[in-house]
Amino acid sequence: xxxxxxxxxxxxxxxxxxxxxxxxxxxxxxxxxxxxxxxxxxxxxxxxxxxxxxxxxxxxxxxxxxxxxxxxxxxxxxxxxxxxxxxxxxxxxxxxxxxxxxxxxxxxxxxxxxxxxxxxxxxxxxxxxxxxxxxxxxxxxxxxxxxxxxxxxxxxxxxxxxxxxxxxxxxxxxxxxxxxxxxxxxxxxxxxxxxxxxxxxxxxxxxxxxxxxxxxxxxxxxxxxxxxxxxxxxxxxxxxxxxxxxxxxxxxxxxxxxxxxxxxxxxxxxxxxxxxxxxxxxxxxxxxxxxxxxxxxxxxxxxxxxxxxxxxxxxxxxxxxxxxxxxxxxxxxxxxxxxxxxxxxxxxxxxxxxxxxxxxxxxxxxxxxxxxxxxxxxxxxxxxxxxxxxxxxxxxxxxxxxxxxxxxxxxxxxxxxxxxxxxxxxxxxxxxxxxxxxxxxxxxxxxxxxxxx
Amino acid sequence: xxxxxxxxxxxxxxxxxxxxxxxxxxxxxxxxxxxxxxxxxxxxxxxxxxxxxxxxxxxxxxxxxxxxxxxxxxxxxxxxxxxxxxxxxxxxxxxxxxxxxxxxxxxxxxxxxxxxxxxxxxxxxxxxxxxxxxxxxxxxxxxxxxxxxxxxxxxxxxxxxxxxxxxxxxxxxxxxxxxxxxxxxxxxxxxxxxxxxxxxxxxxxxxxxxxxxxxxxxxxxxxxxxxxxxxxxxxxxxxxxxxxxxxxxxxxxxxxxxxxxxxxxxxxxxxxxxxxxxxxxxxxxxxxxxxxxxxxxxxxxxxxxxxxxxxxxxxxxxxxxxxxxxxxxxxxxxxxxxxxxxxxxxxxxxxxxxxxxxxxxxxxxxxxxxxxxxxxxxxxxxxxxxxxxxxxxxxxxxxxxxxxxxxxxxxxxxxxxxxxxxxxxxxxxxxxxxxxxxxxxxxxxxxxxxxxx
Numbered sequence: 001x002x003x004x005x006x007x008x009x010x011x012x013x014x015x016x017x018x019x020x021x022x023x024x025x026x027x028x029x030x031x032x033x034x035x036x037x038x039x040x041x042x043x044x045x046x047x048x049x050x051x052x053x054x055x056x057x058x059x060x061x062x063x064x065x066x067x068x069x070x071x072x073x074x075x076x077x078x079x080x081x082x083x084x085x086x087x088x089x090x091x092x093x094x095x096x097x098x099x100x101x102x103x104x105x106x107x108x109x110x111x112x113x114x115x116x117x118x119x120x121x122x123x124x125x126x127x128x129x130x131x132x133x134x135x136x137x138x139x140x141x142x143x144x145x146x147x148x149x150x151x152x153x154x155x156x157x158x159x160x161x162x163x164x165x166x167x168x169x170x171x172x173x174x175x176x177x178x179x180x181x182x183x184x185x186x187x188x189x190x191x192x193x194x195x196x197x198x199x200x201x202x203x204x205x206x207x208x209x210x211x212x213x214x215x216x217x218x219x220x221x222x223x224x225x226x227x228x229x230x231x232x233x234x235x236x237x238x239x240x241x242x243x244x245x246x247x248x249x250x251x252x253x254x255x256x257x258x259x260x261x262x263x264x265x266x267x268x269x270x271x272x273x274x275x276x277x278x279x280x281x282x283x284x285x286x287x288x289x290x291x292x293x294x295x296x297x298x299x300x301x302x303x304x305x306x307x308x309x310x311x312x313x314x315x316x317x318x319x320x321x322x323x324x325x326x327x328x329x330x331x332x333x334x335x336x337x338x339x340x341x342x343x344x345x346x347x348x349x350x351x352x353x354x355x356x357x358x359x360x361x362x363x364x365x366x367x368x369x370x371x372x373x374x375x376x377x378x379x380x381x382x383x384x385x386x387x388x389x390x391x392x393x394x395x396x397x398x399x400x401x402x403x404x405x406x407x408x409x410x411x412x413x414x415x416x417x418x419x420x421x422x423x424x425x426x427x428x429x430x431x432x433x434x435x436x437x438x439x440x441x442x443x444x445x446x447x448x449x450x451x452x453x
Numbered sequence: 454x455x456x457x458x459x460x461x462x463x464x465x466x467x468x469x470x471x472x473x474x475x476x477x478x479x480x481x482x483x484x485x486x487x488x489x490x491x492x493x494x495x496x497x498x499x500x501x502x503x504x505x506x507x508x509x510x511x512x513x514x515x516x517x518x519x520x521x522x523x524x525x526x527x528x529x530x531x532x533x534x535x536x537x538x539x540x541x542x543x544x545x546x547x548x549x550x551x552x553x554x555x556x557x558x559x560x561x562x563x564x565x566x567x568x569x570x571x572x573x574x575x576x577x578x579x580x581x582x583x584x585x586x587x588x589x590x591x592x593x594x595x596x597x598x599x600x601x602x603x604x605x606x607x608x609x610x611x612x613x614x615x616x617x618x619x620x621x622x623x624x625x626x627x628x629x630x631x632x633x634x635x636x637x638x639x640x641x642x643x644x645x646x647x648x649x650x651x652x653x654x655x656x657x658x659x660x661x662x663x664x665x666x667x668x669x670x671x672x673x674x675x676x677x678x679x680x681x682x683x684x685x686x687x688x689x690x691x692x693x694x695x696x697x698x699x700x701x702x703x704x705x706x707x708x709x710x711x712x713x714x715x716x717x718x719x720x721x722x723x724x725x726x727x728x729x730x731x732x733x734x735x736x737x738x739x740x741x742x743x744x745x746x747x748x749x750x751x752x753x754x755x756x757x758x759x760x761x762x763x764x765x766x767x768x769x770x771x772x773x774x775x776x777x778x779x780x781x782x783x784x785x786x787x788x789x790x791x792x793x794x795x796x797x798x799x800x801x802x803x804x805x806x807x808x809x810x811x812x813x814x815x816x817x818x819x820x821x822x823x824x825x826x827x828x829x830x831x832x833x834x835x836x837x838x839x840x841x842x843x844x845x846x847x848x849x850x851x852x853x854x855x856x857x858x859x860x861x862x863x864x865x866x867x868x869x870x871x872x873x874x875x876x877x878x879x880x881x882x883x884x885x886x887x888x889x890x891x892x893x894x895x896x897x898x899x900x901x902x903x904x905x906x
Binding site: 018163169173196230261292300310314319361373 | 463467468471490492496500501502613616617619621626627644645647648649650651678681682683686703704706710711715717718721722723730731737741742744745746748752753755756760770771772773775780781782785786788789792794796797800802803804805806807810811814817818821822825826829830833889
């Protein structure tokens with residue numbers, strides 16, 4: 001091999017297409033798009049403003065449209081589907097595997113869904129029903145039903161002849177599954193075993209009966225953990241009666257892992273991980289508004305703390321100048337701890353056995369950093385404002401707030417986790433409110449006491 | 454299958470071991486640990502405070518220690534290795550594959566490294582040298598050298614007989630590589646092909662010459678993108694002369710993807726993604742200090758803005774009470790945009806062709822949200838403080854700051870990306886400084902103007 005031009009860089013494709021479109025050369029754009037793999041066309045659509053997506057979609061190859069839809073993120077996919085009618089959707093999803101069907105058709109309007117079902121042939125309708133039999137984000141909705149099964153009593157030689165007759169294996173097949181006469185899973189035979197054992201042996205003699213299987217109802221995050229833990233390439237999915245339903249392959253799991261990690265990152269910034277980078281302005285603004293509303297409440301809570309000390313602030317405006325420093329440091333320190341705990345919870349590092357130790361550790365770090373930064377900030381304030389009392393007050397507030405930040409940074413996400421609230425979503429806002437309130441209260445409170453006596 | 458007890462849940466193992474340890478039943482703990490898969494022992498070590506790790510390590514099975522080290526995160530691994538001497542390390546790493554060797558030995562002290570090399574046999578020493586021939590985080594340091602190669606002119610029948618003689622394939626093998634007499638890669642034969650084609654054909658007739666290969670110097674993030682894009686299970690690694698060096702498998706790529714996503718999440722909170730949840734207090738405190746130091750500078754910059762308006766604040770303490778609201782809203786809005794852009798850059802959605810559109814979109818959202826929240830905050834302030842002028846001032850400042858936040862939220866990470874600064878690390882702090890300064894300046898500035906005239 002390997003003709004490197006076949007592996008053209010995605011960015012290169014995008015540039016070529018965009019250049020062609022800008023100069024109005026639609027025929028050229030179409031011919032480039034036709035040469036691109038489906039995943040790159042999906043990326044091209046995702047990287048384009050909504051208005052351009054319609055134009056681009058009309059330039060795509062009809063035979064590739066199903067594959068492109070599978071690869072698109074949810075927002076972009078729904079946008080494209082809103083341009084299609086039922087006949088169109090039926091044509092595009094024909095013969096699609098169940099997990100992809102479930103993804104593409106989830107969330108389309110009811111009337112369209114009914115029309116699509118009516119126009120589908122019996123086999124595809126059955127696939128759709130299987131796909132929607134399991135809730136979103138479970139193994140059942142992620143599995144593909146395209147598996148090869150064997151009986152235990154046949155010889156490997158027979159299996160090999162059968163495979164040669166078949167001529168092709170489903171994508172990402174690394175093992176064949178062994179079932180009994182009523183489809184109960186009893187073992188698996190990896191392809192590597194088929195290739196290395198004596199062909200006169202029977203399937204029963206070489207099959208692996210100790211590997212794991214996945215219940216269809218298992219949440220997909222658990223599925224991803226099992227894959228990571230056991231370095232699986234694929235795994236069989238069964239119902240509670242141990243009947244084989246399908247299989248999950250690593251490429252789907254990779255998507256789950258990436259989405260989950262993005263969820264934490266985006267969630268901490270108050271964004272939905274499904275948020276399309278190029279979503280239209282109005283829906284984007286609306287979605288972000290919830291978070292801003294919550295923050296406004298938090299900001300007013302902080303302001304009401306300063307309000308308690310309005311008389312003090314009136315007496316000494318320098319306090320107003322300095323009062324934002326302590327809450328800001330507390331917010332940063334608390335956020336560090338929060339990120340650590342959110343990741344620890346996601347990876348499974350944090351359980352009942354070690355939370356107390358973790359709280360102790362983060363409190364100790366808060367104590368230590370509190371002392372260090374208390375001294376620094378005191379020195380800075382004394383130099384700047386020439387007021388030693390002020391330096392002592394801000395040092396005390398800093399120490400208290402960093403200690404509180406460390407403790408709250410562990411306890412807030414743990415409590416949320418216990419009550420099934422996602423700490424990646426709600427943790428940051430709650431924590432910031434705590435560090436703002438404590439920071440302002442300790443700084444202005446001490447200042448008030450000192451000024452009064 | 455499937456004896457479910459063999460697939461005991463990780464958390465269950467951890468609880469059992471911790472219970473045994475707490476009651477001092479070390480023999481029981483050892484017997485549980487011996488039954489655990491290496492990945493779970495690694496998780497157990499990672500989930501334990503550093504002091505307990507030493508105890509636990511001494512309870513692990515010697516034959517499993519190499520595998521456990523491979524699975525540990527960097528901090529925990531280095532901690533365990535610091536308990537070992539050269540003879541110990543040589544024993545544990547014996548026969549380890551190059552990518553794992555590179556991981557385990559990277560970062561150990563030079564003197565220990567020399568001692569280990571001296572005590573190793575020639576084959577292992579060669580592996581170490583191969584492992585360190587490529588810089589960290591490149592395909593070369595991630596690849597395994599355990600591959601099966603074929604010649605193009607032999608028949609599939611011969612290959613099948615060879616594999617049966619061999620009896621076992623390297624882990625996660627989904628394809629065999631075809632090389633010429635000087636080890637140049639010329640194609641690959643997937644296992645599924647071996648199983649489905651006519652055995653009398655030659656390798657040359659069935660091999661796939663159109664699949665991709667990876668240069669050893671390619672950064673591992675690029676490698677991960679290629680795997681995701683093409684749904685690969687494994688891929689060959691070559692040098693610039695197209696000589697086969699090894700292969701990369703999907704399980705390593707899964708780690709890369711997870712680490713990279715964690716990097717963004719942790720980075721935005723000012724944490725290193727290698728940070729061990731249970732790292733000792735002193736090093737943790739030290740590592741977080743850099744971020745706190747930067748934030749102190751940022752906080753003093755913000756304070757110096759308020760300082761410019763000290764006279765105004767003295768005149769009207771209510772301004773001090775309200776002045777934190779606008780910067781806080783700007784910080785949140787900007788951070789939403791920042792997270793979106795950081796993800797877009799990571800996924801490859803953002804390129805030259807669409808940055809202008811994106812800036813326009815985020816500015817429009819800032820404008821829209823700015824108007825909405827300007828009205829809200831104005832109403833709230835008028836009701837609270839009964840001062841219409843104050844309401845108008847804060848509304849103006851809010852509008853300006855949310856608009857600036859939207860624009861800065863796109864432009865700051867894009868500029869950083871251009872100059873190869875990681876926006877996930879530095880973006881948040883820079884952005885917050887901008888929104889703090891603009892928020893305070895516009896609010897206090899307008900108030901000063903109004904009060905003066």
